[in-house]
Amino acid sequence: MSTVQDALQALTDLTPGRQQLLADAVAGLSRAQRQLPSKYFYDAHGSRLFERITHTPEYYPTRTELALLDLVLPDIARRVGPHAHVVELGSGSGRKTARLLDALHQPVAYTPIEISRAALLSSIELLAPALPHVEMLPVCADFTRPVQVPLPTRPAARRLVFFPGSTLGNFAGDDAIALLRAMRQTMGADGLALIGIDLHKDPALIEAAYNDADGITAAFTLNLLTRLNREVGSDFDLQGFRHRARYSTARLRIETDLVSQYEQDVHLDGRTFHFQTGEPIRVEYSHKYTDASFDHLLQQAGLEVVAHWNASDPAYGLRLLRASAQ
Known part of the structure; x- marks a missing residue:
């Protein structure tokens, strides 16, 4: 427990x-x-303000991603398999994570890596009581720098890196590639990553x-x-x-x-x-991404798409990734 x-x-x-x-x-x-x-941005007050942003009528990414997750989580769980160790980069409030962990087959552990201690503690307070059989191994750190992921007590079949919210979009060029390469290292040879990406659409x-x-x-x-x-x-x-x-x-x-x-x-x-x-x-x-621009980033980072799912209105995507053959 x-x-x-x-x-x-x-x-x-x-x-x-x-x-x-x-x-x-x-x-x-x-x-x-x-x-x-x-x-x-993410001190305690900044984290609270961002959570309010995700509920504004104009901010479509969060509600669109949540709705898409609800539709495709059974497929994601099938592809990930049982006994995963979920490592999340930037845990935020934990709303999306709760759905993912609940859908996966007997996940053994969850490691949120979050720069805001307040947001990290809030997500753990939400998730730990709801998922008593998932070992919680939180890390308060800047995930843009190398972070040693704690090992769970029970061995995991594979790691699943979870990076929702189109947070990858906050990184430009070489920084985005470096982050994806670090993610590949965190996943390991048999691991996967589930990433949310916001897609190009009406600029207004x-x-x-x-x-x-x-x-x-x-x-x-x-x-x-x-x-x-x-x-x-x-x-x-x-x-x-x-x-x-x-x-x-x-x-x-x-x-x-x-x-x-x-x-x-x-x-x-x-x-x-x-x-x-x-x-x-x-x-x-x-x-914001097109399939071509996102695939170009992945190629430079040594990653490839295993499966993809899109919402169309507004356009938003989830991508399941693995290390590409070298």
């Missing part, structure tokens, strides 16, 4: 500390095209999902500056930047920026960063 207390005792805490956050912020703001890593529908009418996404984005002010001592004027998310049809991605509203200076770690009016800080990409 696995309990919440058991899971908390098994928790591996590799949360990035203040110095890592500071170093990443200074490096990003020092670039000609200023950037801040989107992984730092996509843009609306990242600019909800209630301004929750804008608050989520701006919370990154609040976090920096609190945790590393910057002095961002929270009224001096606004959220902007636009879809590039040439690059098939949402590009989210925090845009300076006037000429201003921001101070951090003894450095001064001067902003012109209208100057952006790039804080997130959200790539």
Whole structure:
């Protein structure tokens, strides 16, 4: 029997500390095209805001993926087989995971790797009581860096890496390929990965999902500056930047920026960063895919599609992957 207390005792805490956050912020703001890593959106408040985003009328990915999962989980469970160790990258609230673990045949363990300790603990509190026979082995860490996956008490037949929410779309080019290669290593030779990908569609529908009418996404984005002010001592004027998310049809991605509203200076770690009016800080990409563009990424990462399932309205996909023959 696995309990919440058991899971908390098994928790591996590799949360990035203040110095890592500071170093990443200074490096990003020092670039000609200023950037801040989107992984730092997810402090406790940011995680709560993102969960609210997933319930907005405009944000279609979560509800579309949940509906698609409900339709195809029996097929996924058949293909994965019994006694899997599920390793999830970015556990979030655990809503999708609960359905997956419930559908699989006698899964032995679940390892969520999540940068937000608050989100990680929340998902474990949801899942552990509902799935007492699944060993919970949570890891609080940045999954974009190599993470040692804990071994379950009972041997697993294979690993299934679960990466829903089209989170892969937050990574551009070489970073996406590197993450997929790391995923292949985590899966092992006989493992599988189940990935959610958002598909290219009407740009107006996509843009609306990242600019909800209630301004929750804008608050989520701006919370990154609040976090920096609190945790590393910057002095961002929270009224001096606004959220902007636009879809590039040439690059098939949402590009989210925090845009300076006037000429201003921001101070951090003894450095001064001067902003012109209208100057952006790039804080997130959200790539959308075609079959061709996604397959091109997989080929470079040494992966291939075992099975695919699509929702059509709006277009969204789930892909089951394995390591390709070398």
